[in-house]
Amino acid sequence: MERRVRVRFAPSPTGALHIGGVRTALYNYLFARQHGGDMLLRIEDTDSTRFVPGAEEYILEALDWLGIGIDEGLRMRDGKIEAVGEHGPYRQSERREIYHQYVKQLLDSGHAYIAFDTPEELETKRAEIPNFQYDARTRLQMRNSLTMPAEEVKALIDKGEKYVVRFKVEPDEDVHVHDLIRGEVVINSNILDDKVLYKSADDLPTYHLANIVDDHLMEISHVIRGEEWLPSAPLHVLLYRAFGWQDTMPEFAHLPLLLKPDGNGKLSKRDGDRLGFPVFPLEFHNQKDGTVSSGYRESGYLPEAVINFLALLGWHGSGDQEMYTMEELIKDFSLDRVSKSGAKFDYEKGKWFNHQYLQLRSNEELAEMFLPVLKEKLASLNSPLLSTLNSPYGVSRSEELSTIAKVIGLTKDRVNFVPELWEQTNFFFVAPTEYDEKSLKKRWKEESPRHMTELLEVLEGAPSWDAETLDGIVMPWIEAHEYGVGIVMNAFRICLVGAARGPHIWAITDVLGKEETIKRVKDAILTIGQLTI
RNA sequence: GGUGCUAUCGUCUAGUGGCCUAGGACAACGGCCUCUCACGCCGUAAACCCCGGUUCGAGUCCGGGUAGCACUACCA
Numbered sequence: 001m002e003r004r005v006r007v008r009f010a011p012s013p014t015g016a017l018h019i020g021g022v023r024t025a026l027y028n029y030l031f032a033r034q035h036g037g038d039m040l041l042r043i044e045d046t047d048s049t050r051f052v053p054g055a056e057e058y059i060l061e062a063l064d065w066l067g068i069g070i071d072e073g074l075r076m077r078d079g080k081i082e083a084v085g086e087h088g089p090y091r092q093s094e095r096r097e098i099y100h101q102y103v104k105q106l107l108d109s110g111h112a113y114i115a116f117d118t119p120e121e122l123e124t125k126r127a128e129i130p131n132f133q134y135d136a137r138t139r140l141q142m143r144n145s146l147t148m149p150a151e152e153v154k155a156l157i158d159k160g161e162k163y164v165v166r167f168k169v170e171p172d173e174d175v176h177v178h179d180l181i182r183g184e185v186v187i188n189s190n191i192l193d194d195k196v197l198y199k200s201a202d203d204l205p206t207y208h209l210a211n212i213v214d215d216h217l218m219e220i221s222h223v224i225r226g227e228e229w230l231p232s233a234p235l236h237v238l239l240y241r242a243f244g245w246q247d248t249m250p251e252f253a254h255l256p257l258l259l260k261p262d263g264n265g266k267l268s269k270r271d272g273d274r275l276g277f278p279v280f281p282l283e284f285h286n287q288k289d290g291t292v293s294s295g296y297r298e299s300g301y302l303p304e305a306v307i308n309f310l311a312l313l314g315w316h317g318s319g320d321q322e323m324y325t326m327e328e329l330i331k332d333f334s335l336d337r338v339s340k341s342g343a344k345f346d347y348e349k350g351k352w353f354n355h356q357y358l359q360l361r362s363n364e365e366l367a368e369m370f371l372p373v374l375k376e377k378l379a380s381l382n383s384p385l386l387s388t389l390n391s392p393y394g395v396s397r398s399e400e401l402s403t404i405a406k407v408i409g410l411t412k413d414r415v416n417f418v419p420e421l422w423e424q425t426n427f428f429f430v431a432p433t434e435y436d437e438k439s440l441k442k443r444w445k446e447e448s449p450r451h452m453t454e455l456l457e458v459l460e461g462a463p464s465w466d467a468e469t470l471d472g473i474v475m476p477w478i479e480a481h482e483y484g485v486g487i488v489m490n491a492f493r494i495c496l497v498g499a500a501r502g503p504h505i506w507a508i509t510d511v512l513g514k515e516e517t518i519k520r521v522k523d524a525i526l527t528i529g530q531l532t533i
Numbered sequence: 534g535g536u537g538c539u540a541u542c543g544u545c546u547a548g549u550g551g552c553c554u555a556g557g558a559c560a561a562c563g564g565c566c567u568c569u570c571a572c573g574c575c576g577u578a579a580a581c582c583c584c585g586g587u588u589c590g591a592g593u594c595c596g597g598g599u600a601g602c603a604c605u606a607c608c609a
């Protein structure tokens with residue numbers, strides 16, 4: 001009988017959600033959707049000391065932004081956290097009573113025992129004995145319920161002594177883990193230590209216990225998680241067995257890690273800071289340590305670009321296709337085509353994806369996104385245009401946006417990110433105050449002032465101001481005098497733009513209008529004339 | 534140190550014994566387009582970690598090296 005596919009993404013609220021975690025969430029989501037199953041979100045907050053306020057909201061908001069939908073558990077809806085599903089609560093810190101019961105079960109069945117060794121005692125032990133491990137060989141020399149009389153154990157607990165519950169790993173057994181990506185992985189139980197499953201200090205289980213209990217209770221069919229969990233997978237298998245749940249044990253798939261773009265090792269927050277790119281989906285203000293981390297969203301990334309980029313880092317489709325919508329990913333996704341080796345984070349490719357998706361967005365949409373950037377820039381320049389943009393009596397919002405959309409349409413193919421639109425469009429909004437030296441050197445000739453003065457007359461006499469008309473009078477004029485199209489047009493461009501760049505010249509004059517165009521040419525003749533003297 | 538995982542162009546990767554004189558994409562470089570800068574298009578350069586073995590035949594299977602990574606907490 002085929003089991004209903006139920007997968008989960010189970011992050012810890014210890015800070016911003018790492019981009020590798022986002023990819024794990026994405027693969028889980030794609031897998032669930034493809035099989036018509038459920039995607040759950042559970043918060044693994046069993047380490048109270050590492051809890052960071054706001055992290056949970058951050059994680060949920062990030063997934064919401066990226067379009068990674070949650071069917072059950074915790075999710076973000078209209079900016080608010082909501083819990084859905086019958087298997088809750090979905091925060092591990094709210095599941096204490098549940099864990100108590102299962103800890104007791106393991107204790108009663110002899111699969112676990114109580115240990116009183118303090119962290120300090122263990123530390124000195126580890127310092128004294130090289131490669132010390134709390135396991136079958138050493139546990140009988142430690143302070144635990146295996147070595148102490150039951151009355152003493154009880155007395156210590158009643159006294160309020162802190163203790164932990166450890167899993168009793170039977171030695172000398174080859175534990176087989178079937179991994180959907182890596183095949184059969186065999187590890188001998190001798191290298192496993194008696195893992196702590198529960199700590200009385202904060203009355204919470206550790207990851208290992210909570211994870212197995214919750215996955216079982218939440219009827220998880222597939223555990224898709226990062227490769228860093230592979231070494232503890234045998235322990236998890238042993239736990240399923242100890243509980244007698246081996247028949248419903250989920251399938252495992254351990255995903256390759258995301259590596260640093262340069263050098264070796266796991267991609268970290270530091271790498272992003274060092275190399276200048278975000279490692280987190282959203283900007284995050286860490287209330288605990290006061291740090292601020294940049295995010296993809298704030299850097300101008302489109303969610304669909306981030307998704308596509310991430311999907312292809314460690315996975316490839318059935319063909320040569322590179323551009324994938326979420327729907328296409330869901331259709332084509334397969335765990336078989338997940339790579340086994342780690343993937344170096346290729347930020348350049350991320351930029352390319354964003355460029356592609358930016359071109360797909362309508363000019364109007366981009367105008368909406370660009371507006372805040374534009375206003376900020378104009379404000380910093382003290383531009384009078386800003387008040388026009390903001391004034392309720394000035395240009396209406398829709399007209400304002402349509403002009404912006406127009407210039408975006410002329411320039412978007414040369415940017416990777418929305419904020420970069422400013423560098424490409426600034427001259428549409430603000431007349432040049434200075435002229436690029438390199439452009440002048442190359443494109444402003446001795447005869448240019450004369451050409452521009454003559455051009456002014458031609459322009460003044462234009463019967464109308466559309467591209468076709470202007471082209472129809474300017475080109476013949478250039479030809480008649482044999483001035484050279486390049487020489488005149490480039491000088492003209494410098495007058496309007498301030499540099500030798502930008503869209504087609506008649507597209508620029510069209511947006512600027514007759515009055516502004518003529519004004520800019522006049523100003524340029526004066527200013528550049530003074531510069532060259 | 535121990536255990537495990539991994540190993541194809543600079544990067545992401547295709548490749549499941551002959552279709553591989555190793556394919557695609559990003560980046561790089563060159564050209565075309567052109568009033569500029571871009572975009573776009575076309576093209577160039579660029580890789581099977583090493584050594585053995587199996588086989589008529591190995592990037593592909595096996596063994597051994599080597600290298601990288603992960604784990605080795607009362608963190609997840």
